[in-house]
Amino acid sequence: MGFQEIVRTVLPNGCVLIAKRVEGAPLVCLHGFIKGGMLYEEPEKMGSINLMAQTLRRGTETKTAQEIDDALERRGADLSFSAGSEGISVHLSCLPEDFKDCSSLLAEILRHPTFPEEEVEKQKLRIVNALRDAFTRPEEVSYRLFLSLAYPQNHPLHFAPDGTPETVENLSRNDVLWAYQRAVNPMRSIFAVVGDMELERLIDIVAELISNWEVKEETDKEFPPAFLPETQRREKVDLPDKLQAWITMGHKSLRRNDQRFYAANIMATILGAGWGRLFTQIRDNQGLAYAVGASLQAGLGEGPFIVRMGVNPKDINRAIDSAIAELHKIRTEPPSEDEVADAKSYLLGRLVLSMETTGGIAAMLVSCELYRLGLDYPQRAKSFYEPITAEQVKQIAEEILHPDKLAIAIAGP
Incomplete structure (x- = not known):
């Protein structure tokens, strides 16, 4: 095209x-x-x-x-x-x-x-x-x-x-x-x-x-700031007829137009992609989860950073502890250069794939306008990701990841 x-x-x-x-x-x-x-x-x-x-x-x-x-x-x-x-x-x-x-x-x-x-x-x-x-x-x-x-x-x-x-x-x-x-x-x-x-x-x-669509007299609202809890919060909903449990854990992160988003997105990808640390450690190496991933849901508001895991009920505590250990690790040790390079390649590749259709292009243009990225953002995206170093990924992890203030939600038997 x-x-x-x-x-x-x-x-x-x-x-x-x-x-x-x-x-x-x-x-x-x-x-x-x-x-x-x-x-x-x-x-x-x-x-x-x-x-x-x-x-x-x-x-x-x-x-x-x-x-x-x-x-x-x-x-x-x-x-x-x-x-x-x-x-x-x-x-x-x-x-x-x-x-x-x-x-x-x-x-x-x-x-x-x-x-x-x-x-x-x-x-x-x-x-x-x-x-x-x-x-x-x-x-x-x-x-x-x-x-x-x-x-x-x-x-x-x-x-x-x-x-x-x-x-x-x-x-x-x-x-x-x-x-x-x-x-x-x-x-x-x-x-x-x-x-x-x-x-x-x-x-x-x-x-x-x-053009004749009538404007309603309504004050334009903005998403209010979100705040971290004082301490870790953990609750469970019992679903006794289920064989598996699901864990969703995380907390508020940042807005999409925050300049730190790009380093944070690389961090989330290193942790949560299908080849990432959480998948490798918790699923492949320890066998504690049949599904695991993490994502950064930044938007107009301070959307959450979340980790999601599907686990055997007997492994709930071990899976949570392993995920928290990985959050601590990326806050204290810079990722490898290969991990950073793979995350950049993955994110830029997904951006290109998302615009393979006219519908995908239209959706991207709306996002560019919505988050004030500039309509030429797809052409400039590489310039935002490429300069980010492993040390910057560690720094953003220190700034926005708070393992001691996680909301941990569990549902299952």
């Missing part, structure tokens, strides 16, 4: 539009993001924004859910919405000749949804059933417990965005309407569209359709 320049514009309502032409691409892909997410959620209404996002395309002022489905199916197009901790994601893919019609449908859904009562109830039932299933799986239970231990109750990251079976069951259509009013706003929206069409044409189509 041949790449052309990128065009960026900001509409009067605050919505950011980005377009990139990729010659030879068979589909046009639009990726959107509406910032906010859990910032606009209320604890007693947890899951309302997710329910709203799942019901968003189930009817507008002029179209029923079936008519929307039929319009997309006739064109072989795909349109979906999802809610996460930081906001609502929008995904649209279609043929170039159908892009205007599909964009018109998307704009109507964003601006004039009706959230019919019967559709809200259908989505509620689907989500509640999915949550009930999730709450039987140790990996899900341990992760949700971890969030509640790692972040205080008044922090947006304390809860998972899909809520609990109890909170979702109690949601009403009015709660969904209120979630829409709070969480869907053009002034917090970013849309990137990528395909084999003239750039001006791509921008003009989207701009024409959403």
Whole structure:
């Protein structure tokens, strides 16, 4: 695929539009993001924004859910919405000749949804059933417990965005309407569209359709700082009918636009990649886990650094002790030059692979805008990673890893 320049514009309502032409691409892909997410959620209404996002395309002022489905199916197009901790994601893919019609449908859904009562109830039932299933799986239970231990109750990251079976069951259509009013706003929206069409044409189509999207009088919110606990916190949820236990452990880390992110990401990769220290020591050498990894979930807020392990219940304590030992080790001893080089190669390779499709490119452009990285970040990423030394990796580990202040969440028999 041949790449052309990128065009960026900001509409009067605050919505950011980005377009990139990729010659030879068979589909046009639009990726959107509406910032906010859990910032606009209320604890007693947890899951309302997710329910709203799942019901968003189930009817507008002029179209029923079936008519929307039929319009997309006739064109072989795909349109979906999802809610996460930081906001609502929008995904649209279609043929170039159908892009205007599909964009018109998307704009109507964003601006004039009706959230019919019967559709809200259908989505509620689907989500509640999915949550009930999730709450039987140790990996899900341990992760949700971890969030509640790692972040205080008044922090947006304390809860998972899909809520609990109890909170979702109690949601009403009015709660969904209120979630829409709070969480869907053009002034917090970013849309990137990528395909084999003239750039001006791509921008003009989207701009024409959403430039009249009305701004809601809502104060823009930012993710508050997170703080480490005074001491290590450890809790377990008993799931007596399970054969395996899951451990999720970690604590808050840093924001994506923190300049220390690149050294921290190398550190997390050395620890948590499929060839990393945790996998090698805990799974291969000691045989204490059938699955183990670590990740740095930096975002708009101070997302967590987490270690996750699936273990035999009899090995829970030994696996936790081994993981903590590896955290101490990387804080006190610089990694080898080979480890640092392998981590850099892995991260840069994944960046390239993530942009193999038009959808991947669109998602990357949204991330670049969202985290203020610059739209040329993919071309500059190597310059951020390459200068980092083994000593800098050790230094960032000292700064952001705190083995004595971990939140440790266990779920299993």
